Amino acid sequence: MRYDNTFRLSWVMSRAGLTVLLAFGWFSAAFGGDTGDSAAAPLPPAVQDWPAAETEVIGVIEAYHEALTGGDIGAVEALVVPDETFVMLEGRHSNWGWADYRDHHLAGELDDLGKVRFRLSFYQLKIDGSLAYATFAYEVLPKDGPEMNFGSGFATAVLALTGDGWKIQHLHTS
Numbered sequence: 001m002r003y004d005n006t007f008r009l010s011w012v013m014s015r016a017g018l019t020v021l022l023a024f025g026w027f028s029a030a031f032g033g034d035t036g037d038s039a040a041a042p043l044p045p046a047v048q049d050w051p052a053a054e055t056e057v058i059g060v061i062e063a064y065h066e067a068l069t070g071g072d073i074g075a076v077e078a079l080v081v082p083d084e085t086f087v088m089l090e091g092r093h094s095n096w097g098w099a100d101y102r103d104h105h106l107a108g109e110l111d112d113l114g115k116v117r118f119r120l121s122f123y124q125l126k127i128d129g130s131l132a133y134a135t136f137a138y139e140v141l142p143k144d145g146p147e148m149n150f151g152s153g154f155a156t157a158v159l160a161l162t163g164d165g166w167k168i169q170h171l172h173t174s
Contacts, residue, residue: 054125057132060166061157065118069143071110073102080168081160089172116150117143130161
C-alpha cells in the first residue's frame with residue numbers, strides 16, 4: 001500500500017484511526033508521555049493585532065486554507081504562484097512546481113479536505129518589499145461535529161507580491 005498524505009488523512013478520519021489515536025493519546029498521558037520537562041521552548045502568544053499590510057498577507061494564507069477545504073482547485077490556484085517556481089514541502093514530501101503539487105498531491109486530497117477545517121495562529125510575519133514570510137501554527141479540525149484535533153503542526157509560507165496581489169510562492173508544513 002502506498003503511504004501518502006491522502007492515506008494518512010483518510011485513515012485518521014476513519015473510526016479505526018480515530019480509536020487508535022485516542023488510545024495512544026490516553027496511553028501517552030497516563031504513562032508519562034509528556035512529563036512537562038520538554039526541552040522545546042514554549043510558544044509565544046499568537047499575535048492578534050497586525051498592521052494592514054500584514055493583515056493582507058494573512059488573508060491570503062487563510063483564504064488558501066479555506067479554498068483547500070472548499071475543494072476548488074481553481075480557487076487554490078488563484079492564491080499561489082501557479083508556475084514551476086511554486087514549492088510545497090509537507091513533512092518529508094515535496095512538490096516542485098504548481099502542476100506537480102496540483103496533479104500529484106492536492107487532487108488526491110480534496111475529498112478528504114472537504115471534511116475538515118483549519119485553525120491558524122500566526123506568530124511571525126515580515127514583509128520586505130515584494131516578499132513576505134509568515135510563520136504559523138495550524139490545527140486540522142472536523143468541519144462539523146465535536147471539536148477534535150485531527151492533526152497539527154507548524155508552517156512557514158513565503159509570498160510574492162505580484163500584479164494581482166500577494167501569492168503563495170513556497171509553503172513548508174511539518
